[in-house]
Amino acid sequence: MFTNRKLQYSLAINEALHQMMESDPSVFLIGQGVKSPWYVGNTAQGLLERFGVERVIDTPVSENAMTGAAVGAAISGMKPVVVHPRIDFMLYAFDPIINEAANWCYMNGGKASVPVVIWGIINRGGEQAAQHSQALQALFAHIPGLKVVMPSTPYDAKGLMIAAIKDDNPVVYIDDRWLHTLEGEVPEEVYEVAIGKAVIRREGKDVTMAATSYMVHNAMRAAEELARDGISGEVLDIRTVKPLDKQLLLASVKKTGRLVVADGGWKTCGIAAEILAIVLEEAFGYIKSPVVRVTLPDVPAPASSALEKVYYPDSGSIVQAVKKVLSS
Amino acid sequence: MKRYPKNFLRKLYKTMIRMRFCEESLVEPILNGEVGCPVHLYSGEEAIAAGICASLKETDYIFGNHRSHGHFLAKGGSMNELAAEIYCKETGCSRGRGGSMHLIDPDVGMLGSAPIVAGTISLALGAALAASIRKDNRVVVSFFGDGATGEGVLYESLNFSALKKLPIVFACENNLYATHMPIQECRVRNNIYKIGEPFCIESHEIDGNDVLQVYEAGREAIDKCRKGEGPVFLEFLTYRFRGHVGPDDNIQGTHTDIRPKEEMESWLKKDPIKRFERYLLSNNMLDEQVLDIITQEAEKEVITAHSFAKNSPFPDKKELNRYVYKQEASV
Ligand SMILES: Cc1ncc(C[n+]2csc(CCOP(=O)(O)OP(=O)(O)O)c2C)c(N)n1
Ligand SMILES: [Mg+2]
Numbered sequence: 190m191f192t193n194r195k196l197q198y199s200l201a202i203n204e205a206l207h208q209m210m211e212s213d214p215s216v217f218l219i220g221q222g223v224k225s226p227w228y229v230g231n232t233a234q235g236l237l238e239r240f241g242v243e244r245v246i247d248t249p250v251s252e253n254a255m256t257g258a259a260v261g262a263a264i265s266g267m268k269p270v271v272v273h274p275r276i277d278f279m280l281y282a283f284d285p286i287i288n289e290a291a292n293w294c295y296m297n298g299g300k301a302s303v304p305v306v307i308w309g310i311i312n313r314g315g316e317q318a319a320q321h322s323q324a325l326q327a328l329f330a331h332i333p334g335l336k337v338v339m340p341s342t343p344y345d346a347k348g349l350m351i352a353a354i355k356d357d358n359p360v361v362y363i364d365d366r367w368l369h370t371l372e373g374e375v376p377e378e379v380y381e382v383a384i385g386k387a388v389i390r391r392e393g394k395d396v397t398m399a400a401t402s403y404m405v406h407n408a409m410r411a412a413e414e415l416a417r418d419g420i421s422g423e424v425l426d427i428r429t430v431k432p433l434d435k436q437l438l439l440a441s442v443k444k445t446g447r448l449v450v451a452d453g454g455w456k457t458c459g460i461a462a463e464i465l466a467i468v469l470e471e472a473f474g475y476i477k478s479p480v481v482r483v484t485l486p487d488v489p490a491p492a493s494s495a496l497e498k499v500y501y502p503d504s505g506s507i508v509q510a511v512k513k514v515l516s517s
Numbered sequence: 518m519k520r521y522p523k524n525f526l527r528k529l530y531k532t533m534i535r536m537r538f539c540e541e542s543l544v545e546p547i548l549n550g551e552v553g554c555p556v557h558l559y560s561g562e563e564a565i566a567a568g569i570c571a572s573l574k575e576t577d578y579i580f581g582n583h584r585s586h587g588h589f590l591a592k593g594g595s596m597n598e599l600a601a602e603i604y605c606k607e608t609g610c611s612r613g614r615g616g617s618m619h620l621i622d623p624d625v626g627m628l629g630s631a632p633i634v635a636g637t638i639s640l641a642l643g644a645a646l647a648a649s650i651r652k653d654n655r656v657v658v659s660f661f662g663d664g665a666t667g668e669g670v671l672y673e674s675l676n677f678s679a680l681k682k683l684p685i686v687f688a689c690e691n692n693l694y695a696t697h698m699p700i701q702e703c704r705v706r707n708n709i710y711k712i713g714e715p716f717c718i719e720s721h722e723i724d725g726n727d728v729l730q731v732y733e734a735g736r737e738a739i740d741k742c743r744k745g746e747g748p749v750f751l752e753f754l755t756y757r758f759r760g761h762v763g764p765d766d767n768i769q770g771t772h773t774d775i776r777p778k779e780e781m782e783s784w785l786k787k788d789p790i791k792r793f794e795r796y797l798l799s800n801n802m803l804d805e806q807v808l809d810i811i812t813q814e815a816e817k818e819v820i821t822a823h824s825f826a827k828n829s830p831f832p833d834k835k836e837l838n839r840y841v842y843k844q845e846a847s848v
Binding site for chain 1: 553554555605606611613614615616618619631632633634635636664665666667668669670695696697698702703704761766773831832833834837838841
């Protein structure tokens, strides 16, 4: 039955965790702050009460070992979700994520799998400065053996969390605090959003705006604004940054012939750069004008709100980029 | 009873009062939104920074963490620049790029602070290594909280510092909590100072709310390091009077301060400043008039610092990328 139920993004994650922990006793949640809304908002609400301290594990400040423990538990048959309430803190866990989890299956000839979800929350703005603002999707997308998902809607937040938990491989699940209060339709039943599939959020014919995570919403606002000027923009939500859905990306670009890529990470060697590279390699003949990236500048996050205002791109940045693409 | 020179006591008291007034003066601007960056107040823990830094030379180095206003002031950083940084202004010690959690003044040996838990411990280790390579007789103090004892890098640093006999004091401010986690949920026993022992590092547990005990322990540790007999590990038992972040942990509308009321009240009775005052007055070491003058001076300094900060300009948005690299001039 079609219910039309609305749910907040963060509660969609919460529901995925509840349902997966309910249906599969090998799923558990570990990480710093799982029992404190100060850390994880309401994404973990009710889990501790329902599943107990054995499966909802708040930890000392030990990201490296806790992530390694999740990876090890995955190798030995569990399905852990390890959460980092800021993706910045996850940098202490590079070794278990990259050297171990990502390589484990390959370097062991496929004899072992690592069904772990490594969940990192982007938490930026508010003058939190360089170590408390980073969007590090590109670092993880660079690594063979990892999958990286970035849901932009409540529906996908739930569906991708479920898919990530069910996946036999290490999945880096990246959400953004700026999305947490977003409301949208979320079915009550268990469902998956396929990892590796992008989606068209708005159809258009003049230009493709390929965007990730929070930037999808800026792209949607930009598309609306552009429509008032008679420009028909197509918004492609990348959803999974690795493996990237080339097919849908190329189909859209071949249709519009123009491309703006919007990602909340840095410019150099970022997700946007990768998307452009794919298009240049595989759809060069279809491109009618230079392509433009809308990203963070190659600058650490500043504290001062005066600088934050110019640091973070918004829908206006995308509108400008589209106009540039269309005028050249 | 040990007699300290009056001048020394006056200075020690002044350092603590300056910190307290500075911290408490931030409460209102945080609540009314004039200060926007995350601020971790040091109220209640002043004796540690004051007591330790009293034995450091200007050329000695310290590193801090997210709760480092006190470390910065005690090492000789300017309150004007501190306040301006907290207001994220161009005149701040980090030019408004860092905010409250990134304080630095290399001219007085404050080499930086950062909120990644345990993130600066190995940097302090490196500064001590540099001092030992250069044989420049410097001592380094690494300030960190009890939360940092969860991170492996602390143990790696302890081992290496012991192996190379580096001139570093590990100063752990144990205020019994790491954000929402009471220490008993992070460690089997509350005996942090023992972590130095397996590395053969001299280690002590100190009442961190008694500034003279802190001073004595710090002085001995720093002397040892200077003589090449370091490292030393010091655990200071203390308590924060304010929230983990902000005045009361409730600025985001979520009441996340889980500390029992009775516990807070019992620690308020151990206020390090009041304790020191009582000691000074009851032993006729300083009289009330002297304390009053110090208090008034500190009040003035704080007012000046706020108006300096408020009247300073924000960073120019055209200079967003200034300071990404050292040599890069403004665009
Ligand atoms: C690597 C890392 N993990 C987690 C955090 C989140 N965090 C901020 S402060 C803090 C606890 C700090 O506790 P402690 O070291 O005891 O210092 P206190 O705040 O008590 O002074 C944590 C876990 C962080 N900043 N860095
Ligand atoms: Mg603490």
